[in-house]
Amino acid sequence: MGRSPCCEKAHTNKGAWTKEEDQRLIAHIKDHGEGCWRSLPKAAGLLRCGKSCRLRWINYLRPDLKRGNFSDEEDELIIKLHEFLGNKWSLIAGRLPGRTDNEIKNYWNTHVKRKLLARGVDPQTHRPLNAGTTAVQGMHTPSSPVVASGASPHHLAGGSSCSPDASGHSSDADDSVSLPPSLAGNLGVGMIDLNLSISPPYQPPLSRKADGVLRTGYSERQKICLCLNRLGLHGGEGCSCEIR
DNA sequence: AAGAAATTCAACCGCGACGCA
DNA sequence: ATGCGTCGCGGTTGAATTTCT
Structure with a gap:
């Protein structure tokens, strides 16, 4: 048994990407945005697995890479x-x-x-x-x-300010991030700024939902607040987030 | 100059988490 | 509550490149 393969491996290229493949991928994402990696290769005319496209974009082609x-x-x-x-x-x-x-x-x-x-x-x-x-x-x-109380590591992931994490995964309403005072002290919060937001220009991924509408990959339930300049509770001091 | 060894890094793989029906 | 499909993450691999002998 086992899980089904992420793509039809028999008809996909593997290994290093060619310039032409890069151009196709860039052009497609420019036109349609990120999202639905599984169907992207076909739509973009690429003989690649969706995973491979995603990795290539994130690790190499994204315009905001340093x-x-x-x-x-x-x-x-x-x-x-x-x-x-x-x-x-x-x-x-x-x-x-x-x-x-x-x-x-x-x-x-x-x-x-x-x-x-x-x-x-x-x-x-x-x-x-x-x-x-x-x-x-x-x-x-x-x-x-030691994970910040009430938060899984995923919840610490970046996202644009006041946005949920960039993974596109949801978080429950009580997923605010806080640190026990002892931990905060030991970590040197203050020495390093633990603002976990991702700076612009990177935008949350777009994806086409079942209704055909293009939206960011974030669900309505995602109300985690990462707008803090310091770690703290959603809605608490320093939180300028409008989502309540 | 040539071959061997070491290093780098793009890409792949498998799994867990999440969203949705 | 459950099962399926998809996404994203972390570990690993291996080809390409660089350094050493």
């Missing part, structure tokens, strides 16, 4: 965020405008890990390598992730 080397500031931010979030690359990417989760993941594995090891820091636990079992006071370890 590309190029990571700055020292970005390095340190990645390390800090990884200390807090663990291998939640999409969440980390949400804090680095113009960077993709795949890019950050690769960068982590090829550069940052090595950098931390050279500093004598375990890249997984962020503890000193020779510290043995001595706990570093208050230091969080990704192996036992």
